[in-house]
Amino acid sequence: MSDSRPNQALALELRGIDKRFGDVHANNNINLQVPKGTVHGIIGENGAGKSTLMNIIYGFYEADQGDILVGGQICHIPNSREAIAAGIGMVHQHFMLVDNFTVLENVVLGAEDGAMLNVSLRKARKELQRLAHEYQLDVPLDATIDELPVGLQQRVEILKALYRGAKVLILDEPTGVLTPQETDHLFRILHSLRDQGVTILLITHKLREILAITDNVSVMRQGQMVGHVKTSETSKEELAELMVGRKVRLKVEKQDATPGEVLLSTEKLTYTDSRGVDMLKAVDLEIRAGEVVGVAGVSGNGQSELMEVLAGILEPTKGEVKIGSNRITADTPSSAKLVREMKVGHVPEDRLSMGLVKNFSAEESAILGIQEQPRFNGQWLSKRKDITEYCQGLMEEWDVRPRNPKLRSSLFSGGNQQKLIIAREVDQDPDVLMIGQPTRGVDIGAIEYIHKRIIDMRDQGKGVLLVSVELDEILALSDRIIVMFDGQIVGEVAADKANERILGMMMANVIPDELKQADTAGEAL
Incomplete structure (x- = not known):
């Protein structure tokens, strides 16, 4: 099913995008059409290949095969500089800002006009004031990043992309760190951008947000594109089933509580x-x-x-x-x-700073806080086999993927890191x-x-x-x-x-x- 509309120009098109990392087929023959001036959702479970696909579009990875078309023209995008030159910007889940630089300095960084920095800053200030007014992106330009709440930091990232001429803007899990009020304001910004002809690619797990903000939705599962639907013609239940490959209970079923001591x-x-x-x-x-x-x-x-x-x-x-x-x-x-x-x-x-140690293996993170228990320690050395088997059991019970206790914790997706941490705590009864x-x-x-x-x-x-x-x-x-x-x-x-x-x-x-x-x-x- 095509997700483009009749006679509507495409801002971005992907044809047969394929990408492997060793034995992992991260993207398998991906085809996608994104009409200009729309908000297009990309959803899927952890490990479905969404981030890999966005990183290919933005030039962090190169596809093994396939074509990227921007505005109807095939573009070779070997790095992010070429992506920016093609009019593609990206706001990452973890912001890429220098904390002790001002907003203005962060926006100009890497986009200076020659050696005279003051000239670049004056030009940028004028343009940012225009962009802020046009897109409801007001931010104090002379404040340092570490003085700003996370919602304003996100606006800085959007301003950075727009200042560099982005006509296609990718947002990766943009509401994960926002309050409900900040999320509402972000959606107003995205609608304003869309109305001015900017095309938005929105990566999120939140079906309620997908239904609230997007025009079209594409669903990925296990590295493949499994569905394209118009948002107005779908539902949470249908999208959840496409993502998981089975019916999902979206409502929590529970009896009334009987509180005790x-x-x-x-x-x-x-x-x-x-x-x-x-x-x-x-x-x-x-x-x-x-x-x-x-x-x-x-x-x-x-x-x-x-x-x-x-x-x-x-x-x-x-x-x-x-x-x-x-x-x-x-x-x-x-x-x-x-x-x-x-x-x-x-x-x-x-979870990253307090729940696990990124450079530890999964099995080492699985016993953090309980590592002194006798079942994990012999007289002189830790019981490596028992630790591995313990972690393997948690992975099986909680469906942590990949099921490799030896894999470094940082190489698991955020959702699988979370499952491992919750599994460890619940298992202690x-x-x-x-x-x-x-x-x-x-x-x-x-x-x-x-x-x-x-x-x-x-x-x-x-x-x-x-x-x-x-x-x-x-x-x-x-x-x-x-x-x-x-x-x-x-x-x-x-x-x-x-x-x-x-x-x-x-x-x-x-x-x-x-x-x-x-x-x-x-x-x-």
Whole structure:
């Protein structure tokens, strides 16, 4: 099926693109047509070949065979410089910016007009002001990158591409680090770009976003293109089935919770960082057996610090944490090792810096934090065979691909890294599981499985603390939802009484009228 429209010019066309890495057939005879001035989604599971294909278009890789046509003309794109010259820009999932350079310096870097830098900067300032006004991309040009929130950093990357003349713009998982508000603004920017004739290629796992923003969608599976559809003529269910090759349950199935005893609690918990800023302010929280407590909030409002204090990574400044009969205070601090021994599991929000070691093998990452257990250690040496078999078992159970315990952790896709970390923590059978951003960068089939395992743990009488920027994930999994703003819990609502509007208002520190009325009724009783 062609995804072009009659009499509509193509901005980009791929014919028979093929790419192998040894025995891995990453792209297998890929054909794609992208009409000019459209937003075109590319979706598929982890390892489907999406990133390889985009890297071929942008010149990071060269195809073994096949043609790339830009504006109807065959283009040879051996490197990113030639891609830029052909009018192709790319915003990577992990931004490529110099933190201590200003916005203006980052945009000009590599695109200077001769030796006189001041001339380039003056020219760039004028052009960037025009682009910012035209595409709603306002950014303080003289601010350094490390002063900007992640949403503004992304705008800088888009401005860089537009400044270099991009007419085809590739965005790789652009909302993975954005708040819902920042995502909404990004979509307005993309619509504005499309209306001005820019063609957008959007790579994402999020079907809701695909349906909200794209005109057409192409689906990849196991290195092949398996479907092209108009967005207006498809559904989440159809796209999920095309991606996975089977029907996928998109709705989390669960019974009502039956909460039991308090497993973990905090009282007036406060954490002050090295700058003297209170990141947590007198937080009172309870997690009971047999319930999932969701934590919603705009990123940076204390959710990360809450998890790290509870996990023993950060020490509380005031107040206390109770885990069973154990008390953790500023005077009696703990550690990540001791908290783990208290039967608390922790899946960190940042898997790359805290969940695994990129240069370790998968089997070494699979025993991080539990490496001192006797089953992994002999009298003098570690039990390498037992470690390998342990990792192999986790890989089989959680469908971690490729199933190679010896492979370096950094060579797995983000979703497969995540599955390995969650598998390690769940396998320890903790009484409390704290899990941050459980499905960030994870494909639809794995999301279904991870959600099921979280509910299974709840039903086994475990307590789960869930931190996620995905409001639909919070709503689907949680029994109670607390909302954080500026380091404080500003409200709590039962999941069956919550929706995105209510949570969004609470995240902005506005209590919805229906919750005020409920409080008033409770006081009257």
